Amino acid sequence: MPEWFQTFFNYAVIFYSAFLIASYIAMVLLAYKEHKKHRTYHYEKHVIDQMRTSPYTPGVSIVAPAYNEEKTIINNVNSLLSLDYPDYEVVIVNDGSKDDTLKLLIDNFQLVKVPYAYVEKIKTKPVKGVYMTTSDNPVFKRLTVVDKENGGTKADASNAGVNIVSNKYFVCTDVDCIIDKYALYRVAWPTMTSTRKVIAVSASMRMSNGCDVRNGQMIEPKPPHTPIPLFQDLEYARSYLVGKQALSAINAMQNVSGGFGFFDTEIVIKAGGYDGDSFAEDMDMLARMIRYMCDSGEDYRVVQIPEICCWTEGPGNVKVLSRQRTRWGRGLLQFFIVHRDMVFNRTYRQYGMVTLPYILIFEMLAPVIEFLGYISIIWLFLSGGINYHTVWLVFLALYSFAQMLTMIIISFDIYSDNSFKKRSSYRWFMLASLLEPIMYHPLNVFFSLRGYVKHLIGAQMVWGNMTRKGFQQPVPGTEGAEGATEGAEGAAPAEESAAEEISE
């Protein structure tokens, strides 16, 4: 290897790492400011009291696509119908399921096909019918089921749901997500307190693997006790409590999660809805919303709230993780190809000048740089070029920084009252943090690179099935019954998009 290249590479890596660490520190400070502000001004019980009886509380629709979910659909819909909010509806989109999903819904909620005047505001695969209940149960009256032809992606199904929502705001989620009882109050509140138009609100999400869930409600959040979900739980906490919270402070949010995102219906429709061809549809959606707002010269806000509103089931093994991360990697590259004109473009304000350059340099290029790092270490090892006197100290510095960051996240989690019931549960986070750089991170680098390569060679992408365990729920009127139901599958799984990895 020529000497000039070695010198250049050394300095490039040093500056890159120093800049990355500096950005982490800046984000931690910004996030702390945001957490403190939230804690000073936000008093949840007071907010719920005020909103519950007010005629000014905005209506919210929940859009949840479902595909082959017969094993869990009834419990999950019951869970969505039992949220606490004065004015909300639930729109389930049956995306051409091949199993008995629709039949079960019809039987359980006494649904009949209604002649709904469906207007296709966003283009989707044809809608076969809209179903509503004949029951006198006022809770069931909140439910609308849209039956459509399979569109192959979650985006298409979500768009069909958006076409039918009747409220000013909607929450896009997955039918198997566990939503906190008061989640809708939490996400609706920022739209009411801001003087600027809030086009989207993102709430914290965590892994439901290992949690105590009964009647579709989270009884006790617990950290997952299996490696892959545990690493991912830590990753989510880091992303939501530090990364997104910091970017929200400067109105530069990069993404609103596909698992639980709150949007302004009108702006989503004007921006053209979700892109069915995108592998990072949630990130793409927000980019198009921001593009619309900036191009039309309107002021906007995208807000992140620290409270956990949703728990989702993460990949349980390396195979599923590989599929998920490859898709995220591919989605990220695809995103930058599609929205390249927004990068370093002042028209798109903080999003164009801060967010996208940050993701490009520290998110998209990171796997490439890390991969080069691995190769150069191997080469230096073989050629005897490693300075063993200093390498352990550099390693120790980076390792201690990672541990400190984890402890900051735990502190933020406790500070935001999101904490686990048993504080000893955080031992699992610490354990994950110790093992993550060795066990989990290299895997993610490899999967992301595979995603890039697949996109560049134009390989056909299959969404694939994600095996979900689900949460069995008791028959109404009986006690408890919790446990796992094997085999529930979702063809268009609700994994986060590539942008979730930011600031990790």
Next chain:
Amino acid sequence: MEYYFLEGIEYWKYYIMLLYYRFIELSPEIQVVSIFTTICVITFIFLVIGNIHHNNKKVRRNRGIQRLDEKYKAKIIEIAQRTDLMDLNDITEELDIPKNYRMKEKTTSRIIPILITVHRTYKDKIFRPNWERILQAFKIPPYFEMLMRSRNMGKRIKALMQIADMDADLKEAVASRYLFAKDKKMRMNARLHVARFGTSYPFKALEEDANLEFTEEMMVKYHNILVYRNANNLSMPNLIRWCNRTPVNEELRIFAVNEIRLFKRYDDCPELLEMLRNCRDEGFACALIKALGELEYIPAEGEFRHRYANASFAERQALADALGAINSGNPEVVNYLVYDYRESTDYISKMKALKVLYNYGRRGKDAFNMLKAEAGDEEKPLFTHIENKLLDSRKYA
């Protein structure tokens, strides 16, 4: 060779100097990395200790609340629901609070969540004079007064919210010094407190603020305050004056119109109609139209029809809804709605016109059937949608 044994400060000094000289011998890169690692490790230890301390504090507090809950909650509920007026001494005796007992600040802060829970749960059953005396027995008003003097703004804001949550009638003076505070949230909460408990004219600060930003949060909170004042026969603001005299803030004017509608102030309708005649702003016009419609003010029908030509999409939809709400049976309204249906280019406006026609008596239904017979294949689903009873209650947007 002579050996010296270092003792006390000399011993520490030696090792610190040794560390220092070793450190300055290192290359600058190693020095930076060493400092960085040390900072990380110290921060880590500091955070661990902080979290443990925070955790223990929280556990102790929860345990304390639990103890107080077991001791007082049942008695508080019982006394608060009694309809016979009780003396403060009797309440103190029943609650088992010793005479001249100086309640600790910590205890008072722990009793507050219990009082808020009781108030929230038994809001409608609480006998207010007894409730006030319960609060006095626990020395809640002086505690809040003390919090309001605190330098910590977060504590002050939280105190004001808690006062509202437990309906602790505290003098408006405690918040009046913050009515024009620099911090927006502090200012807003102080004004809300004064608006809730004030006696003379508590909305003065709101009216006089030229830079007022009236958010939906404030709409929610002021509405709840007006409901509270109305229920307790306290003085209400002159809402029509807010509509007329506050051109600085359009949102406040819209709020005032909405409140006139929600409190069903029929007497204000002529003035609202006059405002509608001179109104050019879309949001304000929509609020006026909705208010006049829901208050069923029949003389407004003529203005509604007259307004159509220059109205925006949103206004036209509001006009159709308002005419449906008045439902006077006027044949001219039927003609208007048929015209509206034919002129509209979007499905939502068409649906609104059709829905009003369908529910507008026999004449309306005849017109609906006539339009149905005329409709092409594209418009037919709108009619079947309107006719379906299950879809009747569902909003369409």
